[in-house]
Amino acid sequence: MTALVQQPLPHTGPQGSRKLGAPYLQVNKLWKHYGNFAALKEISLEINEGEFVCFLGPSGCGKTTLLRAIAGLDPQSKGEIFQGGSNISRLPPEQRDFGIVFQSYALFPNLSVADNIAYGLHSQNMSRQKVDLKVRDLLDTIGLPDVAKKYPAQLSGGQQQRIALARALATEPSLLLLDEPLSALDARVRLHLRQEIRNLQRQLGITTIMVTHDQEEALSMADRIVVMNHGVIEQVGTPEEVYRRPANAFVANFVGTMNLLPTKASSNQQVRMADRIIRCMHYKAESMGATWLAFRPEVAQLVAAGDSKASLRGNEADLECFAGTVMNTEFLGNFLRVEVALMKADPVVKIDVSTQDANLKHCCPGQDVEVCVAVNNLQVYKRYEGNSPANTGTNTSANNTSSTGKQTAGAAS
Template sequence: MSFLQLDQLRKSFGATQVVRNFDLEIEQGEFVSLLGPSGCGKTTVLRMIAGFEAPSHGAIRVGGDEVTHKRPNQRNVGMVFQSYALFPNLTVAQNVAFGLRVKGAGKAQRAARVAEMLSLVGLVDFGNRYPFQLSGGQQQRVALARALAVQPRVLLLDEPLSALDAKIRVSLREEIREIQKRLGITTVFVTHDQEEALSMSDRIVVMNGGVAQQVGTPHEIYSSPANRFVAEFVGRLNVLDAEVTDPATGRVSVGGTEISMGRPLGAGTVPLALRPEAISLGPAPGHDVSFRGTVDEVQFLGSVIRVGTRLGAAQVLLDTFNRTGRKPPRLGEELEFSFSSVGVILLD
């Protein structure tokens, strides 16, 4: 039996339904991210798990116990908020000890647990400081320590890194994942940042319009998207409208370039997707499709150079590594491009 179960959850605010028939099962110790655009319902799902919102319909179970109608303090769930929500008039140690104090833990027990948590998040020498004396990253570590201090059965993280700068965000997400693995705590992480979700998660739930569009591992979500929304939301994508030329064998044409999909297709036009990294400059081993195009865009992204050309009416972007001694393509230059038909995704 799964450790955390969400069964047919629905949530409406007035006439607006923000979560629709949401099902999810999470194993003990698993790290699952809810990924989607603003307003897709991911934070509402998290707040229902925490007990801050009551479902309009459905059930929530933790460790086999139904908690759907229990108050937040009866669920033994820890939550880290986007805004940290630290008490400004309490020291770091007092913030971490707050939940323990509410639960009635003794002074010695609180002191020992606070010391353990501050060591876990690398803030051993910061116990007597106040939140305003800390950086954003340090404040988020305190919020994490406070959530973990009460030994919750489930850890909930509501976009905890969104207010931090890029370098600290990368560092802290690695720390959070390492701590989660070390403790083996079941974790649900809400984010709109696909890179965070892909790099941290055991599984990802891509949401849109209050519905789970796809649930899978990062590799499954990225490489085998279930529909057009998932394909376009997760990672950069080229979407090509192809004309089916031979339905029986699955041959299609994009701007005069023939591609074999290797399976029967219906007549008419079908949308195809191709990741920028699946395309090469010039021929490459295993690439059975090639075309010539004129470079109409060049973006220098450091380790990667993104090159744009045209295939029929659509712009096609490809990513190539920035290698020492090799100049990037020039605008207006005509080049050969290639890719493997195996890497082409047929979108529903």
């Protein structure tokens, strides 16, 4: 596949003159109702100039509804939207400054590639010569200089999505909206295009919002991620913040793989599991009561039952260890995912062990082991009685504070 050419567009638009990092898009107390159903609940969000933000969440969470409200395609019921300091809340889509790329490409099948890209330029009173030059520049930028005369049906899915992206950028908008642009592509093309889109966005410095349900896509592409669930924003943060320090149990369970063990709050930075007290450094439970003790598979270490822990990473005094039995293993290339049934906890936990690790000999099904986790890697979240790990969000709350300290509020799609 031809790579996108790493060169700036020769035409300067609004994105070329902006300073990165200044506030650009503000969403204030946005609501969207469909009859009695609230799809968006008092959304408040701020996006900076030149930032790449991903709206991430499961189906029905509000991410697409929020994107469409920003575009004016499905206006909000209440609340305001400001773009570049101007209130655009009631403007129709054609009067807003954005380009959009849909999952389905939405190319005109009866128009050539060149005419598809030029479609939005005809309303700008540009000469045919300037339009042709602009189209050639965009085709060079997306790495498809020789397809101008072809039709969409003659192109691969990845090529069609690049043409859709070029068309969205043709009018030099200040805001680029991407509605799950990669989800219809096969895995190999999707992996390649996500990096190419990110590189192009950095080149142009254009403020970009992308809707996705793909966690890996969001983690690899975004400057910040907005995690949504049941009509509320659960967390806003950098990919590292969202992954390493989830704001609540929903984010912990939805983004990546997380082991969640049912526990009871004991005191500050301590929880009780069965008859033992467990220390933890990152405590997100607001009060006493039911909690989840959480840790990622890659931070845990395995040692055979009764063996010395001297070979483990970290100070032994800073480890919390849980006895269990290996139930199953799954080879995943550079690591082995080991499922361990703990003796004093209901769920089976997952541990990732490097295939180069000498402790692989402890990973045979039936082997008695200890699962050891540094206290600094144990996190605690509020658990509502009766909730399973798959349904642990703050769906009873309209407001939430992100890990970056900015106030945010609900979203659902």
